[in-house]
Amino acid sequence: MAATFPYTHYACPCSNLTTPASTSISAKRTSLIPVDAPEDSTFNPHDPRANYSLSPLDRLLFCDECEEIRCQRCYGEEIIHWYCPTCLFEVPSSGVRSDGNRRSSSGEEVEEAYILQCHYCDWSSLDIGVHFSKPTKITEQLAKQRKSRTSGGSSAAEAQPLSHDETFANLATFYKEQLSESGDPQNPYSNSPYSSPNNLARIMSLYGGLSVNALKKTREKPQPMREARGEEEGMLICSFEDKATDDALLQSMQNLDWANTTTAEQRLSAPANKGARLVDALWPVATRLRTRKCRRCHFCPQYLSYPDPKLKVGNLRYKIRALALNHIPRLSIRSLQTSYPLPNPAFCLHAADLLQRQPDIQPHITRQYILTIRNPILEPIRITLATPTTTPGRVASRVTILCPSFTVGPAGDVWDEALSSSTTSMATIPSGNGGRQAAMESLTGRGADESLDRQPEAGKVWERTKNSTSVVLEIVPGALKSLPGIVPKSEKELEEDEMEEGDDVLEVPIYVRAEWEVSEEHDDAGDRKGGKRIVEADGNVKKEMAFWCVLGVGRIGEGG
Amino acid sequence: MASRPAPAPKRPSQLPASKPPCTIHPSAIIADKAQITGSHTVEIGENAVIHPWARIRAEGGKVVIGKNSMVYEGATVGTVDGEDVLIGDSVNIETGAVVEARSVGDGSTVEVNAVVGKGAVLGKWCRVAPLECVEAGEQLEDFTVVYGDGRRRVDKTTKEHAEIRELKRAGQEKAVQAMRTLIPNAMAKWAG
Numbered sequence: 164m165a166a167t168f169p170y171t172h173y174a175c176p177c178s179n180l181t182t183p184a185s186t187s188i189s190a191k192r193t194s195l196i197p198v199d200a201p202e203d204s205t206f207n208p209h210d211p212r213a214n215y216s217l218s219p220l221d222r223l224l225f226c227d228e229c230e231e232i233r234c235q236r237c238y239g240e241e242i243i244h245w246y247c248p249t250c251l252f253e254v255p256s257s258g259v260r261s262d263g264n265r266r267s268s269s270g271e272e273v274e275e276a277y278i279l280q281c282h283y284c285d286w287s288s289l290d291i292g293v294h295f296s297k298p299t300k301i302t303e304q305l306a307k308q309r310k311s312r313t314s315g316g317s318s319a320a321e322a323q324p325l326s327h328d329e330t331f332a333n334l335a336t337f338y339k340e341q342l343s344e345s346g347d348p349q350n351p352y353s354n355s356p357y358s359s360p361n362n363l364a365r366i367m368s369l370y371g372g373l374s375v376n377a378l379k380k381t382r383e384k385p386q387p388m389r390e391a392r393g394e395e396e397g398m399l400i401c402s403f404e405d406k407a408t409d410d411a412l413l414q415s416m417q418n419l420d421w422a423n424t425t426t427a428e429q430r431l432s433a434p435a436n437k438g439a440r441l442v443d444a445l446w447p448v449a450t451r452l453r454t455r456k457c458r459r460c461h462f463c464p465q466y467l468s469y470p471d472p473k474l475k476v477g478n479l480r481y482k483i484r485a486l487a488l489n490h491i492p493r494l495s496i497r498s499l500q501t502s503y504p505l506p507n508p509a510f511c512l513h514a515a516d517l518l519q520r521q522p523d524i525q526p527h528i529t530r531q532y533i534l535t536i537r538n539p540i541l542e543p544i545r546i547t548l549a550t551p552t553t554t555p556g557r558v559a560s561r562v563t564i565l566c567p568s569f570t571v572g573p574a575g576d577v578w579d580e581a582l583s584s585s586t587t588s589m590a591t592i593p594s595g596n597g598g599r600q601a602a603m604e605s606l607t608g609r610g611a612d613e614s615l616d617r618q619p620e621a622g623k624v625w626e627r628t629k630n631s632t633s634v635v636l637e638i639v640p641g642a643l644k645s646l647p648g649i650v651p652k653s654e655k656e657l658e659e660d661e662m663e664e665g666d667d668v669l670e671v672p673i674y675v676r677a678e679w680e681v682s683e684e685h686d687d688a689g690d691r692k693g694g695k696r697i698v699e700a701d702g703n704v705k706k707e708m709a710f711w712c713v714l715g716v717g718r719i720g721e722g723g
Numbered sequence: 724m725a726s727r728p729a730p731a732p733k734r735p736s737q738l739p740a741s742k743p744p745c746t747i748h749p750s751a752i753i754a755d756k757a758q759i760t761g762s763h764t765v766e767i768g769e770n771a772v773i774h775p776w777a778r779i780r781a782e783g784g785k786v787v788i789g790k791n792s793m794v795y796e797g798a799t800v801g802t803v804d805g806e807d808v809l810i811g812d813s814v815n816i817e818t819g820a821v822v823e824a825r826s827v828g829d830g831s832t833v834e835v836n837a838v839v840g841k842g843a844v845l846g847k848w849c850r851v852a853p854l855e856c857v858e859a860g861e862q863l864e865d866f867t868v869v870y871g872d873g874r875r876r877v878d879k880t881t882k883e884h885a886e887i888r889e890l891k892r893a894g895q896e897k898a899v900q901a902m903r904t905l906i907p908n909a910m911a912k913w914a915g
Contacts, residue, residue, distance in 0.1 A: 284870045287880035
């Protein structure tokens with residue numbers, strides 16, 4: 164939820180794919196949009212689940228092929244390559260798999276042997292007794308030496324606790340077994356209409372089942388997953404019996420100073436260092452590699468974001484970058500009465516300005532807002548807006564869009580705009596007399612004294628610029644507390660009256676539908692979809708796009 | 724006619740007013756733009772290299788620079804109002820460092836822009852990391868490393884392995900040889 168008003172959040176169509184919530188106890192919870200057309204149901208921004216599908220514009224990407232918005236849950240990240248942050252050396256993925264995600268560094272020569280040495284503090288691996296036979300594959304040599312040390316120590320005593328690596332391996336195996344036993348579905352995108360394999364198995368068993376094994380599995384109640392119960396399953400037992408080593412450790416910690424004990428950061432740097440309490444016991448760890456990632460749509464293998472793999476470039480450049488910003492009509496809202504322009508929190512000079520809360524909206528007083536739609540694509544679009552008469556949720560505010568259907572011009576080059584200045588007609592501004600007033604009008608987009616007198620009219624567009632159109636919204640905020648009635652309320656009603664967090668925020672859900680036409684040559688998506696498009700008589704392809712979005716207007720104050 | 728000695732020709736302004744009595748080994752290299760000032764003696768050992776713009780102040784006491792040692796650009800060795808400063812053999816005083824120590828042991832390094840206070844005593848094979856500070860009067864044992872924000876540690880590697888010390892010494896010799904070829908010698912200006 165954005166901290167500052169006003170904001171716009173867009174709903175990703177992935178919310179359509181979730182199955183409708185099972186009947187819930189509280190009547191307050193309305194389900195999100197089912198698969199049908201949105202005329203039947205409304206997007207409720209106060210629904211606790213709404214947060215999962217609403218995102219601000221800067222988090223959304225757009226898939227060209229599917230021609231839909233993709234939110235963070237709808238795209239997957241893949242690693243393009245690994246590189247060392249210090250020297251920008253790219254490690255091929257085969258190297259990463261064998262050496263682990265580390266980069267090895269080179270050392271100095273001592274006779275025939277090699278050592279690791281720090282140029283700053285003169286520590287060298289001879290301090291822990293480690294030297295290498297060759298300057299390459301240092302990670303491998305380090306791992307071998309580490310293994311021979313720890314295993315050499317533990318083979319002496321029998322009741323030694325298992326090493327960290329063995330414990331980890333046991334635990335991983337145990338959890339894998341538990342997962343397969345409890346029948347947890349791994350695939351969240353299965354196309355089956357049954358919500359879980361248990362359901363499917365149950366229904367199948369009604370019809371006789373497939374085989375003996377399947378029947379047996381369905382009859383057995385699947386065990387819930389449990390935790391590890393012993394050392395062979397991976398549980399690490401902390402015992403107080405080994406007092407001698409603990410005492411010795413405490414004694415040495417007292418004798419040596421603070422600088423000789425390890426920090427948490429050092430202990431967490433590698434699994435080998437987990438138990439090291441003194442600096443002497445630390446094991447050298449190679450530099451952690453960094454990755455460069457790309458993003459792909461989940462539903463089609465289209466890249467949404469692909470950074471340039473060339474590392475030596477100073478700035479991060481992208482080969483492919485498909486932002487929702489550039490593809491969907493963008494909405495923004497501002498109050499008609501406030502001064503123009505609004506203070507943007509990014510440009511605040513003083514910290515005090517940021518903390519300044521915007522004044523609360525008074526309930527029951529009609530306010531007018533200007534809703535601006537900006538069009539990023541190169542064709543003019545026809546927009547249809549729809550919103551429920553009263554906002555869903557606990558606080559019902561009445562919303563009216565004065566002009567729900569209009570067109571927005573195409574975005575284009577800056578040159579187009581400058582050269583064709585006559586077409587940027589402000590329909591509502593009277594022709595100037597050629598003097599200073601006309602020049603001011605053309606700069607600010609509207610007459611200086613006109614804005615005070617204009618009244619919003621139903622059915623008319625408020626303002627039109629080259630690629631944006633503004634219309635007026637009238638909102639009557641509802642009251643937070645319902646009026647006290649004569650009959651005292653029952654307990655249930657009192658419960659419902661309690662405000663939850665976020666209920667006082669005035670959010671207006673708006674359904675936006677955009678239609679436009681693309682000439683056949685320019686339409687790339689058509690071939691990929693396999694001839695699904697319908698070509699009109701004049702060689703244009705009709706395109707349509709629709710989504711829900713939520714406008715955060717402000718907070719409703721008390722004082723109804 | 725009584726001959727009056729001709730007035731001495733005007734010296735170029737870069738020469739200090741007082742040139743200290745110097746004992747410079749013939750194999751030492753002293754750059755032209757180095758500055759040696761003061762009234763106490765200055766001894767510069769065999770193969771030592773004094774880089775341009777290095778400053779040796781023999782004003783508070785004498786300054787001795789051991790063999791194979793180097794004083795880099797902008798470094799200051801010697802005190803104005805303190806005591807003698809003795810720099811050992813194979814010592815590097817790097818760029819911008821200020822060394823007013825009583826003595827700096829053999830094989831030590833005072834790195835870039837470090838400060839060593841008056842009367843401090845640095846042992847052998849010590850290392851003062853860049854921008855670090857050694858307090859006045861502080862005594863550092865042999866093999867001490869001053870690093871981080873004022874931390875000190877003992878350099879086990881150099882302490883326990885003679886071959887490392889040998890390597891460092893050989894390395895310093897090679898560095899000195901390289902510097903000798905780069906800096907034109909103006910020792911004659913300061914000798915005698």
